[in-house]
Amino acid sequence: MTMITTPTGVSLTYGTFGDPDHPPLLLIQGLGAHMLGWRADFCRQLADQGFHVLRFDNRDVGLSQKFPQGGYTLADLANDTAGLLTALGIPSAHIVGQSMGGMVAQQLALDHPTRVLTLALVYTAPSTDFLAGRDLVDERTHRPRARNRDEAITLYLDNEAVCASPGYPQDITWLRELGGQMYDRDHDPDGIERQLESLDNSPDRTPRLHHITVPTTILHGDGDRLISADASKLMHELIADSKLTIYPGMGHELPRPLWPQIITQIRDNAVRGSA
Template sequence: MTTVTTPAGVSLNYDTFGDPGSPPLLLIQGLGAHMLGWRAELCRQLADEGFHVLRFDNRDVGLSQKFPHGGYTLADMANDSEGLLAALDIPAAHIVGQSLGGMIAQQLALDHPTRVLTLALVYTAPSTDFIAGRDVVDERTQHPRARDRDEAIAQYLDIEAGCASPGYPRDITWLRELGGQMYDRDYDPDGILRQVEALYNSPDRTPRLHRITAPTTILHGDGDRLIDPDASTVMHELITDSKLTIYPGMGHELPPQLWPQIITQIRDNTARGIA
């Protein structure tokens, strides 16, 4: 893992998988999620498909720059993604965004279309109108500050329960490990509050979605309690020539049992773009 400063002066922590000479695939994380949430095993499998995979901590989370006064929007976070590519001398990349990261990815495609070769939008939405599980979002912000590592892990497991897939078993071992790793790297729940503020202070992207021209695949689970799968149907209807896949039994997470199908959807979509 290393840190780079974007042309706008934002410090972002990132790491990579695969051959730097392969087509770049940028993974954008969701609300309050460290880049480690893109599991290393999944990143390696994507790299094995012939991609140079990049994952990074969004601002206000993990080891990237903190913005204690907030006041930013998803457009600023999209600018961070664009700035990361610029700082690494990557003219354009295939973009994969999950949840809040998918909202950032939409904004990136709208504001910086030449940076986006293709787009994969994973259980995300064009606006906050589709956030069905506001209680799940509130859980992420209303827990008292953890007093130690064990309590932080317990809180994380409780929060992630709302994202569980009804059709697949929870990987408690992995979630416990991830919760501990995030605590060890940087425990800063206030950053999540500022990301939530950015989410709700950002305009509805629905009226602009028809402007997205990058080949797009949209993936969602019919068991998602956090973001209504109807959001993906709306995006599919508005983004020209997009492809929509709804996975039965998948919640607001990426069950390893579905990785082969998800990787295939992402790979096949990138083939529709110019690498």
């Protein structure tokens, strides 16, 4: 993991997998999620498909720069992402975003279209209107703060329970490990709340989605309690060069049994863009 500063002065922490000479594929995380949430095994399997995989901490989470004053929007997060590519000397990349990261990915494609080769939008939405579980998100952010590592892990497991897939067992062992790693790296609930505010401060992207012209694969689960799959159906209607897959039994997570299919779809979409 390495810290780098974008041209606008934002410090971001990132990590990579695979051959730097392979086409770059950048993973964007969701609300309050450290880049570690893109599991190393998942990243390595993507790299095995011929990509140089990059993951990073968004601002206000993990080891990236904090913005205690808040007041930013998803456009600022998209600018951070474009700035990361610039700082790394990468003209353009295949972009994969999950949840809030998928919202940032849309914004990146709209505001910085030359930086995006292809898009993979994973259980995300064009606006907060589709946050079917907004009450669950708000409740999660207003719980009593963890006072130590054990409490932080317990709270994280409780929070992630709403993301579970009805058709697949949730990997509790991995989530417990991840919760501890995130606590050890940086425990900052205030940063998560500022990221949530950025969602509310950002305009609806629906009227602009037809401007996205790169090959796009849209993935969602019919068991997602946080973001309605209707959001992905609408994005598919509005993004001309898009393909939609709704996975039966998948929630707001990437169940390991579905990795081969998901990775294949990301790869095939990238191939379409390269062609």
